[in-house]
Amino acid sequence: MAYSSSLGYPRIGANREWKKALEAFWSGKIEESELHAQLQDIRLNHLSKQRDKGIDLIPVNDFSYYDHVLDTAAMFGMIPDRFEYNGGPVPVSVYFAMARGNKDATACEMTKWFNTNYHYIVPELGGITPVLTENKPLAAYREAKDKLGIEGKPVIVGPLTFLKLSKGYAASETDAWLDRLLPLYAQVLKELEQEGVNWVQVDEPILVTKLSDTDVSRLQKIYQTLKAAAPGVRIMLQTYFEAVERYQEVTQLPVDGIGLDLVHGGAGNRQSIRDFGFPQDKVLGAGVIDGRGIWKASLREKLDLLNEIAATVPSERLVIQSSCSLLHVPVTVQAETKLQPELLGALAFADEKLEEIVLLSKAVQSGASVISAELEKSEAAVTALKRSGERNRTDIQQAVAAVSAEPAQREAAFAKRLDVQQERWQLPILPTTTIGSFPQSAEVRKARQLWRKGEWNAEQYTNFIREQIDLWIQLQEEIGLDVLVHGEFERTDMVEFFGEKLAGFAFTQNGWVQSYGSRCVKPPIIFGDVAWEKPMTVKETAYAQSKTKLPVKGMLTGPITIMNWSFVRDDISREQIAYQLAYALRQEVEALESAGIGMIQVDEPAVREGLPLKEQDQKGYLEWAVKAFRLTTCTVQNSTQIHTHMCYCEFHDMIDSIIDMDADVISIETSRSHGELIQSFEENTYPLGIGLGVYDIHSPRVPDVEEMTRMIDRALRVLDPKLFWINPDCGLKTRGIGETVASLRNMVEATRLAREKYALQV
Incomplete structure (x- = not known):
């Protein structure tokens, strides 16, 4: 029997109830007791919804008051001294101070969760003795069982991922830190075993990044320790966002199941299954539904994939699930009433993806005939959008092909431009x-x-x-x-504003996703060929410049950021989408310059978050990402100063690419x-x-x-x-x-x- 599983559900609520509760508490409008009550109602509603959709393995402890990595740090007492924590369960005042700072202490660092637009709070380990402050997965399991009768699947960030994402310790101290943390993880699992928990989902997305021999040895130690501590608990070792590295070693770890992303990096994982098989003593978590994209799946294609896998993994050892947590997509399509039918029919948000998972599990169990109507419907929806006029604008496709074939280069080198610009601006x-x-x-x-x-x-x-x-x-x-x-x-949002004015974009009424903390964004949908239609920013910028003798910067969002912060079409490459955006934005840059604006900032805060997780793919991405930026900015005069901006991320491994962008000024x-x-x-x-x-x-x-x-x-x-x-x-x-x-x-x-x-x- 193939089971259906959810890896995680959006926290924010269908109407952003979660965000509103947090911000009401932070502003002093509700007391802490009311905050807990409201968040519990939201949490239980999410669990009920997944149960009612027919999901067999429902995650618990995926819900958070801010961030799941911060939750893990708090559970293990990893509280920096500046927050004056005195032991025991971490008070919400300390928890939120770590995330947001307060008058006495700066917040912990925040950075991107792998290559997504979700931000996590970076744990600080230096000088701290970890201790189990409270067993959060156990509390979540008990709540689901007591309140709803749901036998939940507790979710926890795995030890290696937690360590690799933390800061404040030297690489040489990794094993010492592992020795400190492992007993606490073991205690968590042992208490879950005593409670009668069946499955525990241990998230180790770090396993899709490059792993050393030492890392593999650490993994073996981790899962041998955890299995010995709680032999009665079935561990689903969950990976996502790419193909797993060191497949043979990972699949031999002493766990009961391995979750693989068969959408992002799916080709690599499928090839590994073909080449090396899959252990007969383990369950495969088959991540066939895209947890990061918003498009309706071709159920026929997904069934073909599952049938291919069935040659190696029989249905009784198969769990049908999304490729990753549904944290990264909006809650439901049901609230959308204004989108054109071809587009609306091709969308699937979290609730609809749960339905797809359940349908596929039924088909695997009983044959494709049991969902024949749904198969035809999904195929028709995918085909209708593919044939739409918005996706087949030959004028745009030809123009972009011609522009992207040209050198993307400013007329003069930076040193000469600097002299010209200083003469103009006298800064x-x-x-x-x-x-x-x-x-x-x-x-x-x-x-x-x-x-x-x-x-x-x-x-x-x-x-x-x-x-x-x-x-x-x-x-x-x-x-x-x-x-x-x-x-x-x-402007409402730095991407939405431009998308509303460019052809090829659509906007939802309620398609919100969490970016960081209570900050929710409503990403545009790039569903067709992108085209500039008229000036988007000239009116306000020129008006501001008329009010002062000081320079006023024109402000644009760059092509890579617009792409990475949107839900994008999946029928052409991301490189092609980036060049379409660059060509459209170039026309806006030229319009600003023609209006007398001599400083133009083209923000690219999201360049690094699109960086592929596989080293072998990074060079190619950076080359076309840099080219897209230069296509946008290369036609201006030497005296026009191009600025850009980038957000939180590690830059040491892409300094050369940042230099290659050839912006006159970058702010980081x-x-x-x-x-x-x-x-x-x-x-x-x-x-x-x-x-x-x-x-x-x-x-x-x-x-x-x-x-x-x-x-x-x-x-x-x-x-x-x-x-x-x-x-x-x-x-x-x-x-x-x-x-x-x-x-x-x-x-x-x-x-x-x-x-x-x-x-x-x-």
Whole structure:
């Protein structure tokens, strides 16, 4: 009998109830007891839904108050000293402080979860003695059983993945840390065994990355220890996001099941099964439904794949599941009523993917005939979208093919451009600027809502936006910034805004996914050929420039970020999609330049998150990603200064690609990991203009001048002061007005002190 399984369900709720509860608590509108009650209701509703859909193995402990990696750190008492934790179950005040910071302590670092747009909180291990503060998987299992009668499948981040994603220890200390953590993991599993738990899902996505012989030895030690501690618990060792490395060794580990992603990296996993078979004493978790994409599956193709696997793994040892947790997709298509029929019919969000999993498990058990109607329906939906006019625009396809065949290169090298730009702009040493957005107050959001509902006409809304621009141009001048921005008050989201104005995009009404913490985004859907139709940003930027003698940057989102932060079509390559976007954005860059805007920022915060997990695929990706950026920006004059911005990520392994982007100035979001990035520049010369974020905008605290001065001093040890810019580490959209103004005043004061200290006078 083939079982159906879910690897994880979206936390946010169909109407973002989870987000609203968290933010109500953080703002003091509800007490802690009410927060717990609301989140429990949401959690139980999710479990009930999965049960009612017919899922056999329902995950518990996949729900989180913020992030599942942070949950693991809290469970093991991995609380840095600055948060003044006193032992026992971690209070929510400490838990949220680790994620968001508070007035006394900076937050823990946040970075991308593998190659997704989900962010996790990075555990800090240094100087901490781990201890089991509470058995979270056990509590989740008991809740599901007591409240709903569900025999859940507890989920936990595996030991090797947890260690590899943590910081604060040397590589030589890995085994010592493993020895500290393993007894705690063993205790968790032993208590689950005593409770009568059948299956435990141990997530080890790190197994799809490069593994050394030492890592394999560690894996053997880990799972021998865990199996010996709780022999009655069946361990499903779950991998996802790519093909597993060291397949032969991994499949011989003493576990009861191996979960493989048969969508992303599916070719590699399928080839390994063909070449090496699959152990007869293990269950295969067949991840055949895409947990990261939004497209309806061709059930016929999925059944063909499962039939291929059945030659090696019989149905009684098969679990049908998604390729990864459904955390990365919206909750349900049911709320979507405005999409064109061809597109709507081809969509499947979390709830619909659960239905696909159940249908496939039925077909594996009883034959394809039991779902014959569903097979025809899925095939018709996939075919209808493929044949649509939006996916077959030969004018765009031919134009992009011609442009992408040309060299993507600025007229002059950076050194010459720098002289021309300095002559034009006459900027001081250590110029100050911001990344782009300013606070989107309740008033701004209300005005946008009134306009979208038709209660305000276009003139009323334009006048309101101009009032906001006027206010913030004046504030920036008073604060003393050198290069200004218009504030982006007309924009909801840095990707959605552009997608609404480009052909080939569609937008859901409620297709929200979690990005980090309570921050939810509603990714656009790139479903057709992308085309520029008219100027998108010129009106607001040109208006702002008319209000000041200081330079105002035009603000665009780059092609790779738009692609990586959207749900993209799966019928052509991502490289082709990137070039279509680059060609469209090039036309916007040229429109800004024609309107007199001489500084243009093309943000690429998501370049690294699209980096393939397999080393052999990374060079090719970076080559076409860099080319897409250069296609966007290469036609401007030498005097036009191109800026870009990148978010949290490890840059040491792609410095060369960042240089190859040939932006005149890059700003990098580094305040939570400033030291690590500075170390990269100690080892690698960076010859272009650069700004390392000197304060963390994701935290509500206002950093003082001394703190920012330390950031500047550290950076100027390894970077050329003549090329160094000073800025916050990201846009200020989510911050309050008061804290934004106070922080920027401190930043400008820290810059003044730095200019004096280094004798760099204006």
